[in-house]
Amino acid sequence: MNYNKLDISPVVIDYFASNRKHFTDVSSCNEDLEKLSGIKTFFNNQEQLNQLIEFVAEKNYIVSEPNRREYGDFQTNTELSLKSVDYIKDNSSFDSFEFVLEPTCGKGSFIIASLREISNIKKIIGIEIYEPYIWETKFKILELFIKNLNLSKPSIEIIHDNVFDFDFEKLSKETKSLKTLVVGNPPWVTNSELSSIDSKNLPKKSNFKKHNGYDAITGKGNFDIGEYISLLMLKHFSSHIGCFGFLVKNSVVKTLIFDQKNNKFPIGSIKKLTIDAKKEFNVSVDACLFYSEFNKQASITCNDIDFYSLKDNRVFGWVGNNFVYSVIDYKKANDIDGKCQFVWRQGIKHDCSKVMEIEKHNGHYINGLNQEFTIENDLVYGLLKSSDLKHTETNRYRKLTIVTQKKIGQETNYIKHSYPQTFEYLDKNREYFDKRKSSIYKGKPSFSIFGVGDYSFMPYKVAISGMYKRTLFTLITNEDGKPLMLDDTCYFIGFKEKPFAQIALYLLNHYHTQQFLKAIVFPDSKRPVTKDVLMRIDIVKLYNLFDYSSVANEVEVSLNDWNEFGCKINSKTEMKQIKLF
Secondary structure, three states, X not given: OOHHHOOOOHHHHHHHHHOXXXXXXXXXXXXXXXXXXXXXOOOOOHHHHHHHHHHHHHOOOOOOOOXXXXXXXXXXXXXXXXXXXXXXXXXXXXXXXXXXXXOOOOOOHHHHHHHHHOOOOOEEEEEEOOHHHHHHHHHHHHHHHHHOOOOOOOEEEEEEOOOOOOOHHHHHHHOOOOOEEEEEOOOOXXXXXXXXOOOOOOOOOOOOOOOOHHXXXXXXXOXXXXXXXXXXXXXXXXXXXXXXXXXXXXXXXXXHHHHHHHHOOOEXXXXXXXXXXXXXXXXXXXXXXXXXXXXXXXXXXXXXXXOOOOOEEEEEEEEOOEEEOOHHHHHHHHHHEOOOOOOOEEOEEOOOHHHHEEXXXXXXXXXXXXXXXXXXXXXXXXXXXXXXXXXXXXXXXXXXXXXXXXXXXXXXXXXXXXXXXXXXXXHHOHHHHHOOOOHHHOOOOOOOOEXXXXXXXXXXXXXXXXXXXXXXXXEEOOEOOEOOEEEOOEEEEEXXXXXXXXXXXXHHHOHHHHHHHHHHOXXXXXXXXXXXXXXXXXXXXXXXXXXXXXXXXXXXXXXXXXXXHHHHHHOXXXXXXXXXX
């Protein structure tokens, strides 16, 4: 072990330096250290002990950090660890804890905090994949007991192992009779991020929720490692008497509560205590302390609380069969919750922006590679992105895009014969298409795109950005008779007639709809507005809240248009949206 790379306190170095003549045999040394600190098997072999004794004689060490990205490594500072443990201790219905488990213990911040703040602990287990942190944790525990000789000493094991390989089922059975605290700060990273850097710090099966087909391919199969570890802990320890406290991203808590309706883990008193991750970890992430009590009636709602002021902000979770951001706001506008009569579509996806997104200058085109070229205009369409949807109506765009297909999977050989200049340009940049990593393009025709169909070519669209907290809908009109396209950060519904699009726009931007969206949209999500959210807006229920006389001065459509719109959406005939409008 290279102790030069560890952050070992002067107190610990002085302790070993003063006892180096006594610490000659690893067995007797381990016995003394266990009596002092409670740590079982401090050194695994004689060589580790000898190396440390040699190191303290030199008293020269350099701190080195691992690849934060590979381990999702954001070490918890002492103050946050202490406050978190204090909150759990003060708010739980238990007077104390007998067993503390930190499944990804890092440098041992939560273990140290538990030893300092909780009395009468009998057993502590910390698990960590990064070996230098194992040693730093041991040395910090040792330092704590050197400074506090009268502190009660539980049995402590700091285990070098991958959390995904550890036998938690066995540990759960062994500790079933002990009041349990599972606490810590699991990695803040997703499985796809770790896979991209060939990390070995991954679960054996990445699609652990068993998503099928397109969902698994395009994103729903991706998950947060903190979510995986949280589920692992809840699966094995939620039947214990005790508590759970993890520092995780807000998105993890949202997913855990969403899945709780099916998982039904016996946890209650669930709270999301929002922290300032920039202050605590110097990262721009929405994060929190996720707290719950084990062995309770399964709760499917969660209180959102500020960690510092303890101000209660809202309650989110399940109301009946509906998952909502704010239970209170939802009760004010839940009369339009249902299934949308329109099919909300996502914009065009091509994953090749430097080639497919272009601008026109002085009669020729230029792309993101600064290539100037000339192509036929037929396959070139105006393109709007999320940042272009700032107003209630627009036909202005900053970019153009090449639309190679009119439906997913369409053969693209026609381009070579009908549009030779366009084909020459695309073929010249074929390498950029071949580099696209998503498996959705495998086995598909050359220059394939996704998110395209008859709906893409509707002359009028009502669109919304999926990326922003503001839920403004925008009417997209055509340009010189040619429809405008949206990129895959946007969602839209299409219409053949402008009056119908205007009515839909009015209904969607109405205060009542906005109040409903405020109740169900999670603004701290990476993509706050999704197709699932939009498909919950029941247009029939919404339309039936109004009559023409009350809206005539606000939406410029005729009574006939208003009534015809109502007749079509109220029709019992099940038809696709494109056949209706």
